[in-house]
Amino acid sequence: MLIVEGMPLLYLELAVGQRMRQGSIGAWRTISPYLGGVGLASMVVSFFLSTYYNIINAWAFWYLFHSFQDPLPWSVCPLNDNHTGYDQECEKASSTQYFWYRKTLNISPSIQDSGRVQWEPALCLILAWLVVYLCILRGTESTGKVVYFTALLPYCVLIIYLVRGLTLHGATNGLAYMFTPKLEQLANPKAWINAATQIFFSLGLGFGSLIAFASYNEPSNNCQKHAIIVSLINSSTSVFASIVTFSIYGFKATFNYESCLNKVILLLTNSFDLEDGFLTASNLEQVKSYLESTFPGKYSEVLPQMKNCSLQSELATAVQGTGLSFIVYTEAIKNMEVSQLWSALYFFMLLMLGIGSMLGNTAAILTPLTDNKVISSHLPKEAISGLVCFVNCVIGLVFTMEAGNYWFDIFNEYAATLSLLLIVLVETIAVCYVYGLRRFESDLKAMTGRALNWYWKAMWAGVSPLLIISLFVFYLSDYILTGTLQYQAWDASQGQLVTKDYPPYALAVIGLLVASSIMCIPLVALGTFIMRCLKRGDTPPVA
Amino acid sequence: MLCLLFFLVTAIHAELCQPDAENAFKVRLSIRTALGDKAYAWDTNEEYLFKAMVAFSMRKVPNRETTEISHVLLCNVTQRVSFWFVVTDPSKNHTLPAVEIQSAIRMNRNRINNAFFLNDQTLEFLKIPSTLAPPTDPSVPIWIIIFSVIFCIVIVAVLLLILSGIRQRRRKSKGPSEVDDTEDKCENMITIENGIPCDPLDTKGGHINDAFMTEDERLTPL
Numbered sequence: 001m002l003i004v005e006g007m008p009l010l011y012l013e014l015a016v017g018q019r020m021r022q023g024s025i026g027a028w029r030t031i032s033p034y035l036g037g038v039g040l041a042s043m044v045v046s047f048f049l050s051t052y053y054n055i056i057n058a059w060a061f062w063y064l065f066h067s068f069q070d071p072l073p074w075s076v077c078p079l080n081d082n083h084t085g086y087d088q089e090c091e092k093a094s095s096t097q098y099f100w101y102r103k104t105l106n107i108s109p110s111i112q113d114s115g116r117v118q119w120e121p122a123l124c125l126i127l128a129w130l131v132v133y134l135c136i137l138r139g140t141e142s143t144g145k146v147v148y149f150t151a152l153l154p155y156c157v158l159i160i161y162l163v164r165g166l167t168l169h170g171a172t173n174g175l176a177y178m179f180t181p182k183l184e185q186l187a188n189p190k191a192w193i194n195a196a197t198q199i200f201f202s203l204g205l206g207f208g209s210l211i212a213f214a215s216y217n218e219p220s221n222n223c224q225k226h227a228i229i230v231s232l233i234n235s236s237t238s239v240f241a242s243i244v245t246f247s248i249y250g251f252k253a254t255f256n257y258e259s260c261l262n263k264v265i266l267l268l269t270n271s272f273d274l275e276d277g278f279l280t281a282s283n284l285e286q287v288k289s290y291l292e293s294t295f296p297g298k299y300s301e302v303l304p305q306m307k308n309c310s311l312q313s314e315l316a317t318a319v320q321g322t323g324l325s326f327i328v329y330t331e332a333i334k335n336m337e338v339s340q341l342w343s344a345l346y347f348f349m350l351l352m353l354g355i356g357s358m359l360g361n362t363a364a365i366l367t368p369l370t371d372n373k374v375i376s377s378h379l380p381k382e383a384i385s386g387l388v389c390f391v392n393c394v395i396g397l398v399f400t401m402e403a404g405n406y407w408f409d410i411f412n413e414y415a416a417t418l419s420l421l422l423i424v425l426v427e428t429i430a431v432c433y434v435y436g437l438r439r440f441e442s443d444l445k446a447m448t449g450r451a452l453n454w455y456w457k458a459m460w461a462g463v464s465p466l467l468i469i470s471l472f473v474f475y476l477s478d479y480i481l482t483g484t485l486q487y488q489a490w491d492a493s494q495g496q497l498v499t500k501d502y503p504p505y506a507l508a509v510i511g512l513l514v515a516s517s518i519m520c521i522p523l524v525a526l527g528t529f530i531m532r533c534l535k536r537g538d539t540p541p542v543a
Numbered sequence: 544m545l546c547l548l549f550f551l552v553t554a555i556h557a558e559l560c561q562p563d564a565e566n567a568f569k570v571r572l573s574i575r576t577a578l579g580d581k582a583y584a585w586d587t588n589e590e591y592l593f594k595a596m597v598a599f600s601m602r603k604v605p606n607r608e609t610t611e612i613s614h615v616l617l618c619n620v621t622q623r624v625s626f627w628f629v630v631t632d633p634s635k636n637h638t639l640p641a642v643e644i645q646s647a648i649r650m651n652r653n654r655i656n657n658a659f660f661l662n663d664q665t666l667e668f669l670k671i672p673s674t675l676a677p678p679t680d681p682s683v684p685i686w687i688i689i690f691s692v693i694f695c696i697v698i699v700a701v702l703l704l705i706l707s708g709i710r711q712r713r714r715k716s717k718g719p720s721e722v723d724d725t726e727d728k729c730e731n732m733i734t735i736e737n738g739i740p741c742d743p744l745d746t747k748g749g750h751i752n753d754a755f756m757t758e759d760e761r762l763t764p765l
Contacts, residue, residue, distance in 0.1 A: 061690075062686070065685075065686035065689045065690050066685075066686050068685055068686075068689060069685050069686075079675050083674055083675055084672040084673075084674065084675070085672070085675070086675075123690065123694075124690070127690065127693065127694055127697065130694070130697045130698065130701060131697055133701060134697055134700055134701050134704065137701065137704050137705070137708075138704060138708065269623065270571065270623075273621040273622065273623040273625055274622065274623065275622040275623065276572070276573045276574060276575045276576060276623060276624065277575030277576065277582075380708075380712070381708075382704075382705055382708055
């Protein structure tokens with residue numbers, strides 16, 4: 001996926017940016033006047049992304065600030081009213097889930113109950129936007145210096161975590177799970193689609209941020225070398241991070257498995273009044289069969305309460321996205337020694353990564369705006385960035401409401417996926433066929449002094465567009481086949497997630513999200529065509 | 544006669560203390576879980592200590608100060624270690640109400656636990672819920688303190704950057720006009736040194752001396 005799709009498309013975007021020396025709107029308009037819509041679509045997608053992405057930073061801030069308490073607030077359940085036991089919701093779910101769903105999000109049972117804006121996440125969101133504003137205030141030059149910090153620090157933290165993770169008890173279980181190939185999963189096309197989408201997102205293709213950054217490069221910059229290096233570093237970082245993730249995951253799974261076993265042991269010891277310490281993990285199965293044969297009646301009473309503990313099922317509980325960071329990881333961290341240190345370090349790293357992503361997104365929005373002569377003559381750079389941050393912050397307050405996480409999931413799943421695929425497809429076709437591959441090749445040669453390798457040409461012209469089209473078809477067929485879209489809602493009485501259907505207005509919002517970015521391309525093309533026709537209608541008398 | 548009385552007393556005792564009897568409580572200890580290698584064996588001496596602790600707890604209840612160790616009856620000791628106990632009144636005919644025993648044990652739970660090196664989880668009194676320690680809540684939540692500190696730092700940094708940006712722009716826009724002022728002054732005051740006016744030396748721009756050709760033109764192109 002990386003070699004076939006990621007590297008060629010990354011090189012393409014960097015080359016376009018470097019050659020056209022403008023943000024995404026101007027760059028595509030230079031390639032062909034009808035294609036200014038591509039840049040606009042990129043900008044719309046980046047705008048959606050920056051609106052909802054910063055709430056993750058807000059949550060990271062929230063957890064970071066709460067890491068300086070002893071004990072960690074998500075490691076213990078709060079007490080109920082008469083102090084005889086723990087809060088009921090917390091008992092049913094786990095303390096980390098309770099902290100996430102109740103204390104952080106204060107989530108409502110469904111997307112219809114919007115609730116009020118929660119002031120704590122709202123404050124953290126405002127802080128997150130202030131930090132982003134601070135970094136982009138002076139434009140891309142200052143952003144470049146900040147990025148040295150935000151990009152390198154996570155590596156340090158990852159190395160520290162690697163050492164800590166590998167020395168944890170049970171880490172090897174996780175690593176073994178990661179490295180054993182699951183062949184039946186590989187045969188599933190969904191896995192390949194996810195891999196392709198992952199490459200898109202981690203490289204940041206189609207957002208316009210790459211074009212924006214590349215436009216600040218020197219024309220003679222060797223962007224081919226940079227494209228290869230960047231994509232290789234990106235993928236090796238992903239592998240490195242997944243080693244760390246899986247070792248900690250293995251620790252958590254082993255810990256949960258062992259505590260599950262201990263619960264079963266305690267239950268059996270108490271029900272049958274066995275000697276304390278007699279039952280251990282090793283003789284559990286033998287004793288169970290012995291008890292079953294000797295006291296069948298009592299055993300069948302106890303059987304429903306006994307959970308079937310399995311290490312494999314613990315490892316297989318795949319979680320991704322915000323759930324992974326804030327629930328699974330905090331659960332693993334709370335069991336480590338000196339958990340405050342690990343927690344603070346982890347959320348600081350998350351914050352650095354998140355702010356780094358935000359800088360790219362906002363650069364993608366700001367560069368076209370500042371390139372535009374009309375806007376930049378009226379307002380100084382600081383005011384434009386301030387305005388963008390302010391508007392995004394106000395819209396982002398929607399995600400701090402009680403139903404905010406459901407809206408966040410909508411944005412997360414639908415705002416970018418389809419639109420990005422289409423944008424990158426149009427980009428590739430535009431450069432190869434509309435602008436002309438040979439013309440682009442000679443441009444690059446004149447600019448960088450290096451001839452274009454046949455591999456890149458083959459990829460750009462043939463393989464990558466076909467791949468993207470097939471991905472697109474898969475996605476559409478997947479959406480059509482599953483029927484009504486559903487989401488996971490948190491049920492406080494049961495203490496777990498339940499599946500619900502989206503109400504019609506949520507479906508309308510989803511449709512609007514996808515359509516608004518995709519429609520830019522044909523609409524702008526149509527608009528330019530009409531303007532040209534009108535102009536041609538005006539000019540004949542002059543000619 | 545004495546033997547009969549003795550049997551009668553033990554029979555009554557046995558009746559008073561039975562599993563699921565009225566006012567009886569089950570106790571469960573997990574000594575090996577709590578202490579590991581340092582676990583002690585549960586024998587009659589430990590039972591005596593337990594009876595003493597229960598009697599001590601009951602003595603703290605108003606108008607039960609005369610409770611003796613012999614009033615606490617233990618029965619059905621299993622290997623687990625678990626057993627049932629009741630507390631009788633001085634006449635040894637009735638058991639004390641469960642509510643009194645419950646409140647007495649709850650008040651002195653900590654001391655009973657410490658006597659056996661155990662805690663609420665490893666020394667369980669079934670049906671007597673333990674009062675859990677409420678988490679210490681500082682008056683101002685810690686996270687707000689840290690939040691305000693970082694918030695103030697960020698706002699100060701933003702303001703500094705904005706102000707320095709404004710100052711830079713103002714300096715740039717004032718810059719060319721300042722240069723003009725000094726040159727006007729020079730033109731007004733023609734300084735004369737050694738009879739030669741300094742005017743020609745102050746002209747801006749200067750003239751290109753053709754004698755010094757630029758490097759590129761000297762070399763013939765390839």
